Every structure is written in structure tokens, then in C-alpha cells.
Amino acid sequence: MGWLHNDDDGSHEAWVVAVLSGGEDAPHDTIEDSEETWKRRVSWSWSYKYDGSEGRRRAQGLRVVCACGWRGPRRPADFDDPDACDEGLQREWIRHAEVSLSRTLPERLRRLLDEVEEEVQALCAPQRLEGELDEQRPLLAVYVATRLQNGAEAWQRDAVRAAREADYSWDEIAQALMTSKQSAHERFRKHVPDQSKQQDQAAQG
Structure with missing residues (x-):
């Protein structure tokens, strides 16, 4: 599960994606859930799955992607402080979601x-x-x-x-x-x- 906008129906949900050496986004992870299988780009795996250790590929950057199709620009990856990277990317995505939903009225x-x-x-x-x-x-x-x-x-x-x-x-x-x-x-x-x-x-x- 990624970030979901509070006032949204699910069209704006975001995940952090590792950008690999060739410029391509890292492949999806598959997470087995007790009720269903989710195929998601996940925010919790880039810092260890793509850190370059133990023969793994090393991320050359990060981006945040949204379920609506929007893809943020590539940003540097900081393996020493991955939480700070996620926070910055989350702020970037929130701005995208707010602008996109600026003409969508909440039900109330x-x-x-x-x-x-x-x-x-x-x-x-x-x-x-x-x-x-x-x-x-x-x-x-x-x-x-x-x-x-x-x-x-x-x-x-x-x-x-x-x-x-x-x-x-x-x-x-x-x-x-x-x-x-x-x-x-x-x-x-x-x-x-x-x-x-x-x-x-x-x-x-």
C-alpha cells in the first residue's frame, strides 16, 4: 500500500520507485496478502533491495509515481537516510495530488x-x-x-x-x-x- 490521498477515491495513490542504472524504473514487487495479492510499486523496499550490496543492483535515483499515471522527476537516493528521501518525495506527490484535485469537491x-x-x-x-x-x-x-x-x-x-x-x-x-x-x-x-x-x-x- 502506498500513499493515498485522504479525499480521493484511489485514483491518486503513490509509491516510491528506484531508478536503476539504465534509467528504467525498478520492477514491481509482489506482496502476498492474507486476502488478496497486490502488485505494487512499494515505498519500503528501495533502500535495501537496490543498495548495491550482496550483488544487488544499486539505485541511481528515486522517483514517486501515482496511480493516475503521473511520474515525478528523478531525485537522488540517499542510502544513509532513506526516510528523508521518502518524506521529500511524499511532499512532491502531495503537491501533485492537491493540484489535480483542486476542482474535485469533497462530498460534504x-x-x-x-x-x-x-x-x-x-x-x-x-x-x-x-x-x-x-x-x-x-x-x-x-x-x-x-x-x-x-x-x-x-x-x-x-x-x-x-x-x-x-x-x-x-x-x-x-x-x-x-x-x-x-x-x-x-x-x-x-x-x-x-x-x-x-x-x-x-x-x-
């Missing part, structure tokens, strides 16, 4: 958004026949939509600021905004501190 959020949409649409429903209870309240619908719009704009600014502070690029943020990198940068740059200036100030301080 999807339900909440659907409920809000249904409530607002109900307020805009056609008027009932004369004599029946009239539940149409379009002015309230206008007010609710305005509150949501104003809130969404503020939430969006906060989210973009948080993404930049987490070192996501404008390209990655633009994917979540469903716009271009240029449009994202022009729209939000005045609300987001310049990372390079902050780093320079920290170095000088």
Missing part, C-alpha cells in the same frame, strides 16, 4: 453547495395560483445571492493568498480559478504579498 462541500443553490432557486420559483400560499421571495433571493457573492470574493482572495503562502505557483492557482495565469495574477496580485520581497526582507532581518 458538494452537498452544502447543492442545498444553497436549491434554496435560492426556490425563492425565485414562479408565483403560485391565486389563493395558494405564495413562497416566492425574489427580493430575499437577491439579498442572499449578494451576501454569497460578497463572501465568495473575500474567501477567494483569502484562498489565493493562502495558496501563494503555501508556495503554489500562479499557474497552479489559475487552474483552480479556471482562468489563465495572466488573468489570475492581474486580478489578485494587489491582494497577495510578493513572495520574493518577503524572502529578501527575512534574509536581511
Whole structure:
């Protein structure tokens, strides 16, 4: 079993793979389980299976691969501290998974958004026949939509600021905004501190 994204259905699961001298990835391991047989690229075997001792092949590097088909770049293998290698590769994969899932709503959020949409649409429903209870309240619908719009704009600014502070690029943020990198940068740059200036100030301080 590799790393599995908490909010995912299994399409983003990752394993660390040894890169061998010819540039090829190490072959899959087969793990016998009490219930079923898994054929996985595993994260726990590269440090001893490909350390070059006892006639074994020596890994020339490592990469993290994902079940979705994504393959990370080759990274150095440190046989003295394999856990540190795994941690770095895991961070690399988490970033890939987060970017890939940035437009995939968790079930709870999807339900909440659907409920809000249904409530607002109900307020805009056609008027009932004369004599029946009239539940149409379009002015309230206008007010609710305005509150949501104003809130969404503020939430969006906060989210973009948080993404930049987490070192996501404008390209990655633009994917979540469903716009271009240029449009994202022009729209939000005045609300987001310049990372390079902050780093320079920290170095000088």
C-alpha cells in the first residue's frame, strides 16, 4: 500500500520507485496478502533491495509515481537516510495530488453547495395560483445571492493568498480559478504579498 490521498477515491495513490542504472524504473514487487495479492510499486523496499550490496543492483535515483499515471522527476537516493528521501518525495506527490484535485469537491462541500443553490432557486420559483400560499421571495433571493457573492470574493482572495503562502505557483492557482495565469495574477496580485520581497526582507532581518 502506498500513499493515498485522504479525499480521493484511489485514483491518486503513490509509491516510491528506484531508478536503476539504465534509467528504467525498478520492477514491481509482489506482496502476498492474507486476502488478496497486490502488485505494487512499494515505498519500503528501495533502500535495501537496490543498495548495491550482496550483488544487488544499486539505485541511481528515486522517483514517486501515482496511480493516475503521473511520474515525478528523478531525485537522488540517499542510502544513509532513506526516510528523508521518502518524506521529500511524499511532499512532491502531495503537491501533485492537491493540484489535480483542486476542482474535485469533497462530498460534504458538494452537498452544502447543492442545498444553497436549491434554496435560492426556490425563492425565485414562479408565483403560485391565486389563493395558494405564495413562497416566492425574489427580493430575499437577491439579498442572499449578494451576501454569497460578497463572501465568495473575500474567501477567494483569502484562498489565493493562502495558496501563494503555501508556495503554489500562479499557474497552479489559475487552474483552480479556471482562468489563465495572466488573468489570475492581474486580478489578485494587489491582494497577495510578493513572495520574493518577503524572502529578501527575512534574509536581511
